[in-house]
Amino acid sequence: MASAEEVAEQAERREIRGRWLLSAPALIIILLAATGPLLIVVIYSFLTPGPYGDVVWKFSTDGWLSVVMQRDIFDDTLAFADAHLSIFWRSAKLSFLTTIFTLLFGFPTAYFIATRPARQRDIWLFLITIPFWTNLLIRTFAIQEVIRNEGIVNTVLIKLGIISQPIQMMFTDFALMVGMTYVYLPLMVLPLYASMEKIDFRLVEAGYDLYANRFQVLRRVIIPLVKPGIVAGSILVFIPALGAYVTPRVLGGTKNMMLGNLIELQFGQGRNWPLGSALSISLMAIVMVALLFYVRSAGRQGGTHG
Amino acid sequence: MPEQPGRNAIEVRGVRKVFGIGESQVAALDTVSVSIRENEFFTLLGPSGCGKTTLLRLIAGFDFPSAGEILLHGQDIAPLPPFKRPVNTVFQNYALFPHMTVAENIGFGLEMLGKPKTEVKARVAEMLKLVKMEALSNRRTSQISGGQQQRVALARALAPQPKVLLLDEPLSALDFKLRKEMQIELKRLQHETGITFIFVTHDQEEALTMSDRIAVMSSGKILQIGTPWDIYDKPAERFVADFIGETNFLTAAISGMGNGKARATLKSGVTIDATVAEGFQPKDNATVVVRPEHAKLTSGKGDLSGTVENIVYFGTDTHIHVRLDSSEAFTVRQQNTRSAGCGFELGDRVGISIGNDAAQILRD
Numbered sequence: 001m002a003s004a005e006e007v008a009e010q011a012e013r014r015e016i017r018g019r020w021l022l023s024a025p026a027l028i029i030i031l032l033a034a035t036g037p038l039l040i041v042v043i044y045s046f047l048t049p050g051p052y053g054d055v056v057w058k059f060s061t062d063g064w065l066s067v068v069m070q071r072d073i074f075d076d077t078l079a080f081a082d083a084h085l086s087i088f089w090r091s092a093k094l095s096f097l098t099t100i101f102t103l104l105f106g107f108p109t110a111y112f113i114a115t116r117p118a119r120q121r122d123i124w125l126f127l128i129t130i131p132f133w134t135n136l137l138i139r140t141f142a143i144q145e146v147i148r149n150e151g152i153v154n155t156v157l158i159k160l161g162i163i164s165q166p167i168q169m170m171f172t173d174f175a176l177m178v179g180m181t182y183v184y185l186p187l188m189v190l191p192l193y194a195s196m197e198k199i200d201f202r203l204v205e206a207g208y209d210l211y212a213n214r215f216q217v218l219r220r221v222i223i224p225l226v227k228p229g230i231v232a233g234s235i236l237v238f239i240p241a242l243g244a245y246v247t248p249r250v251l252g253g254t255k256n257m258m259l260g261n262l263i264e265l266q267f268g269q270g271r272n273w274p275l276g277s278a279l280s281i282s283l284m285a286i287v288m289v290a291l292l293f294y295v296r297s298a299g300r301q302g303g304t305h306g
Numbered sequence: 307m308p309e310q311p312g313r314n315a316i317e318v319r320g321v322r323k324v325f326g327i328g329e330s331q332v333a334a335l336d337t338v339s340v341s342i343r344e345n346e347f348f349t350l351l352g353p354s355g356c357g358k359t360t361l362l363r364l365i366a367g368f369d370f371p372s373a374g375e376i377l378l379h380g381q382d383i384a385p386l387p388p389f390k391r392p393v394n395t396v397f398q399n400y401a402l403f404p405h406m407t408v409a410e411n412i413g414f415g416l417e418m419l420g421k422p423k424t425e426v427k428a429r430v431a432e433m434l435k436l437v438k439m440e441a442l443s444n445r446r447t448s449q450i451s452g453g454q455q456q457r458v459a460l461a462r463a464l465a466p467q468p469k470v471l472l473l474d475e476p477l478s479a480l481d482f483k484l485r486k487e488m489q490i491e492l493k494r495l496q497h498e499t500g501i502t503f504i505f506v507t508h509d510q511e512e513a514l515t516m517s518d519r520i521a522v523m524s525s526g527k528i529l530q531i532g533t534p535w536d537i538y539d540k541p542a543e544r545f546v547a548d549f550i551g552e553t554n555f556l557t558a559a560i561s562g563m564g565n566g567k568a569r570a571t572l573k574s575g576v577t578i579d580a581t582v583a584e585g586f587q588p589k590d591n592a593t594v595v596v597r598p599e600h601a602k603l604t605s606g607k608g609d610l611s612g613t614v615e616n617i618v619y620f621g622t623d624t625h626i627h628v629r630l631d632s633s634e635a636f637t638v639r640q641q642n643t644r645s646a647g648c649g650f651e652l653g654d655r656v657g658i659s660i661g662n663d664a665a666q667i668l669r670d
Contacts, residue, residue, distance in 0.1 A: 205368050206401040208388040210415035211466065220414075224405040 045277035053271045063274025067282055084262065084279065088286070091259040094173070095241035098180040099188075102237050103230065105181065106188035110229075111222075113189075114196035125193065128186050136183065140250045143179050144170065147251075171253035179247040184240065188233040195229030196222075231298045239287055259283055314377070315470050315502040316342040316365060321374030323360050334360040336526035337374070342470075342504060343519075347496050349505045351513040352523035353549065358506045361523075362472050365504065366395050378469060389418070394463035395472040399479065400455045402447040408458050409434070409443040415466040433461040436495065453484045460492075464499060471496075473505045477512065489516055510550045514538060522546045542583055543669040547595045552625075554601070554636045556610075558594045560667065563587075568667055570594050573632035576609045580665035592667045598625065598639035600664035603650060608657030610636065614650050624648045628656060 045063045047055040062071075070081035113124040131139060146152050147169040154166040169175050203225065207217040223230070245260035252258065257265075259279070266276030323335040335357045342348045350358035363369045365376060367388030376384045383391050394415065402411050412433050416426045434440045437457035442450055447458065456476060463471055473492075477485045493516060496503045507513055513520050514534040521531045522545075530542040541547035544555070558570035558580075568588065571577045580594055602608070603626055612630040619642075626648065628636045636658060640648055650656060 200399075200401065202397055202399065202401040203403060205366075205388070206395070206397060206403070207414075208368070209366060209393075209395045210462070211389045211418040212414070213387075213389050213418075216418055220418075221403065 041277045041280055045274050045281060047274050049272045049274055051271075053267070053273060055273050060274065063272070063278040066272070066275045067278050087257055087259060087262050088282070090257075091242055092286070094176060094180065094258065095238050095244075097177060098184055098241045099234050099238045101177065101181040102185050102188035103234065106185055106192055106233065109185075110189050110192035110196050113193050114199070115201075121197075125190075128189050131182075131186060136246050137250070139183070140179055140247055143175075143182060144250060147175055147178065170251065171256060173252075173256060175251040176248055176256060176258075179251040180241055180244060183244075183247055184237040187236040187240070191232035191236060192226060192229040195226045195232075199225050227298065231295065235291065235294070238290075242287060243283060313344060314341045315344045315346070315379065316340075316504065317375075317377040317380075318342075318361070318365075319375040319377065321361070321364060321371045321376060323357075323364060323369065324372045333526050335364070335371075338526070338528050339374075340521055340528060340531060342502060344502055345500055347493070347503045347505065347516060347518045349507060349513040349517035349520045350523060351507055351510060351520050351549075353508055355525075356523040357526040358508075358523050359474060360526075362395075362474055362504065362506050365470070366393055366472050367391050392466075392469045393472060394466060394468040394470075395474065396459050396463045396476045398474045398476065400459040400476075402455055402458055402462070404446070404448055407444050407446060408439060408450065411447060411458055412461045412465050414462065419466060429465055433465045436464070436498070437461045437491075452480055453488065456480065456488060457491075460495065464495070464501070467499075468501060470502045470504060473503060475507055476505075477507075478509070485512075492516065514550070522549065524549075540581075540583070541595070541666070541668060544593055544595070547666075547668055552598050552637060552639075554596045554598060556594045556596065556634060556636075557591060558667075559590060560588045560592050570665065570667060572610065573634070574610050574630070578609055578660055578665055579662070580667045581663065582667045583669060586667070586669050588667050593670055594665050595668055596636075596660055596665050598637045599623075600661050601636070601638050602659050602661065603628070603638045603640060604657045604659055605650075605654070606657055608659035610658040610660070612636065612656060612658070614652055614654045614656055617648060617650065617652065626650060626656075628658060630658075 044055055046059055046061065048058040048060040048062070050056050065071075065078060067084055068080065068082075069078045070083070071078055109128075113121055113128075116124060144151070148154075149166040149168065149170065151169075153169070154163075157163045158166065169178075199222070203221055204217055207221040212220060243260045243263075244258055245264060248256060248258040248261055252261075263276050263279050263283070266272045266279065270276070318338055318340045321335055321338050322333065325332050325334055338357070338361060350361060352358045360369065364371050364384075367383070367386060367390075371384055374384070375382050378391070378393070383393075403414065406414070409430050413426045413430045416429055421429075430443075431440075434443050437460055439454060439457050439461065442454060447455060450458070456479075459476070476492075477488050480488060489512060492503070492505075505513075505516065514537075517534055519531060519533055520537050522529045522537060524545050530537060530546050532540070537546065538550055541550065547553045548555075556572055558572050560568050560570055561577075562569040563582065566582055566584075568580055568582050569577050570580045570592070572594070578594075582588060610628075610630050610632075612628040614626060615629045615635075616627040618625040618627070621642070623642055624640050626638045626640060628638065630636050638658060642648070
C-alpha cells in the first residue's frame with residue numbers, strides 16, 4: 001500500500017506532466033515560428049553571399065563587417081563607413097518623431113472617444129479601425145495623390161492663387177512623416193483609449209476641486225493615469241516604424257531610405273543576404289535594448305500603478 | 307426669518323438645474339433656495355435621485371446652474387470653475403489619486419495653490435495628525451483600508467482650509483461600526499476646524515445625529531429645512547414624516563380647526579386632538595401621523611383597537627405591529643426591560659392609546 005504522501009506526490013507529478021502536455025502546442029509554435037527562422041537568419045549572417053543572391057555555405061564575417069565597414073574595391077582594405085549607420089540613425093530619428101506625432105494627435109483623439117457616452121464610443125472606435133480594412137500600399141498611394149506636385153493640395157493652392165509653383169512635398173521627410181503618422185495613428189489611439197476608458201473621471205473632478213487648472217489636471221492626474229497606455233502605444237508605433245518599408249519606399253523615394261528599405265535592398269538588388277541578415281539582427285538588438293531602457297524608466301516613474 | 311447675508315456661508319437663490327435638451331429635459335433641481343450659515347453642519351437629506359448630489363455639485367462647481375445664483379459669503383460663485391472656488395469636496399468613493407502616496411494626496415491642493423514646499427510639508431503633517439494617519443503617510447492609497455482612505459480623503463479636502471467642505475455620502479461605503487466612529491470623528495473635525503460642512507446623505511439616522519440643520523429633499527425640491535428636532539417632531543408634510551423615522555398614517559375626518567389644532571375623528575370613531583402642520587388648511591379628510599414611540603399598547607380599550615400581527619425584537623425596544631379593526635396597519639414601539647417580555651402575544655386583542663400632543667395632521 002502506498003502511503004498518503006506517496007499518493008500526493010504521484011498526483012503532483014501527474015499534474016506537472018499534464019501542464020507540460022497542455023502547453024506543448026504553444027511551445028512548439030513559438031519554437032518553430034519564432035526561434036527557428038531567427039536562427040536561420042543568424043546562421044545566414046555568417047555565410048558568404050552567392051553570385052545571384054542566396055548564400056554559399058562558407059563561413060565569413062564579411063556580412064557583419066559590412067554593417068559598419070566598407071571593403072575598398074581596389075586593394076581590399078577595410079575602412080570605417082557610416083553609410084549604414086546613418087540610415088540606422090535616420091530610421092531611429094524618424095520613428096521617434098512618428099511616435100511623438102502619433103502621441104500628439106492620438107492623445108486628444110483617445111480622450112475625446114473615452115469621454116463620449118458609452119454607446120457612442122463603439123462608433124468612434126469603429127471609425128478608427130476603418131483604415132485597417134484597406135491595403136497599406138493603397139492608403140500610401142492615396143496620400144501620394146494628395147501631396148504630389150499635381151496632387152489635390154498643390155492644385156487647390158495654385159487655383160486659389162496662393163502659390164504659383166507647386167510645393168515639392170513628395171520624396172521629402174515631410175511626406176514621410178505625414179505617411180508614417182497616418183499609418184501608425186490607430187496603433188497609438190487604441191491602447192491610449194484602453195487605459196483612458198478605465199480612468200475614474202471623479203479623479204479629474206477631484207483634481208479640479210483641489211485647485212488644479214486644466215493643464216495641471218492633465219499633467220498631474222490624467223497623464224500619470226494613462227501612462228500604461230502611453231507606454232504600450234509608443235512601443236506599438238516605434239517598433240514597426242523602425243522597420244517600415246512601404247511608406248518610406250512610396251513617399252520617401254530612393255534618397256530617403258529607411259532601415260526596412262536598406263534590408264530589402266540587400267535581399268533584392270544588392271544580392272548580399274549575409275549583410276541583410278546582419279542588418280536585421282542589428283535592428284532587433286537595437287529594438288530590444290531601446291525597449292528595455294524605455295520600459296524600465298517608464299516603470300520607475302509610473303510606480304506600481306497600472 | 308430674515309438673515310444677514312454676511313453671516314451665511316452659502317446662499318442658494320432660486321437655483322434650477324435642467325439636464326438634457328428638448329423634450330427629454332429633466333429638472334434635477336426645481337427652483338431651490340437655501341441659506342447655510344457659517345460653521346454650520348448642514349445636511350441635504352433625501353432618497354436617491356432627489357437632487358441633493360446635484361445641488362452639491364453646483365456648489366462645488368462641477369456643474370453650472372441653469373438659472374439662479376449661488377453666493378459664497380455674499381459673492382456669486384456660480385460662474386466660477388471649481389478650481390477657483392474656496393470649496394473642497396469629499397467624494398463618495400473618496401476619489402484618491404492612485405498614483406500618489408497618502409501624503410502626496412493630502413498636499414495636492416496646497417501644491418496647486420502654489421504654496422511653498424515647507425508650508426505644504428508642515429500642513430500635511432498637521433493634517434495627518436488631525437486624522438491620525440501619521441504612520442501611513444508614505445503608503446499608496448491602494449494599500450490602506452476603506453476607513454483609512456476615508457480619513458485621507460477628509461484630510462485632503464481640509465488641507466487647503468476651504469471656506470466650505472462638501473461631503474457627498476462619505477460614509478456610505480463603510481461598515482456599521484466604522485460608520486458610527488466616523489460620524490463622531492466628522493463632528494470632532496468640524497468642531498476643531500470651524501469649517502462649514504455641507505453633508506449629503508440618504509441615511510436619515512446619520513442626518514439626525516450629526517446635523518445642526520437638515521434640508522429634506524424630494525424630486526428636485528426642498529420640502530423642509532430645520533433642526534433635526536424640527537424635522538422629526540414637526541414634519542411639514544407626509545413625505546418628510548415618512549422618510550425620517552417610522553410613522554403610522556391614519557385617515558381621519560377633520561373638524562373644529564383653530565389655533566393650530568384640530569379635532570380628528572379616526573375610523574374607530576374616537577376623536578382625538580391633533581396639531582396641524584404650519585400653513586396647512588386641511589379639508590374634510592386628512593392624514594394623521596403618530597410616531598410608534600408616542601403610542602401605547604394596552605390590553606384594555608384605547609383610542610384604537612386591533613389584533614397583534616407581528617412582534618419584532620430590536621434589543622433596546624420591541625416593535626409590535628397591530629392590524630387595526632379599520633384594516634389599517636399601526637406599529638407601536640415599546641421600550642424593553644431585562645426581566646420581562648413585551649407582555650403581548652401574536653393574535654392578542656389590544657387597544658392603542660395615543661398620547662397627548664402625539665398626533666399631527668399633515669399635507670399629503
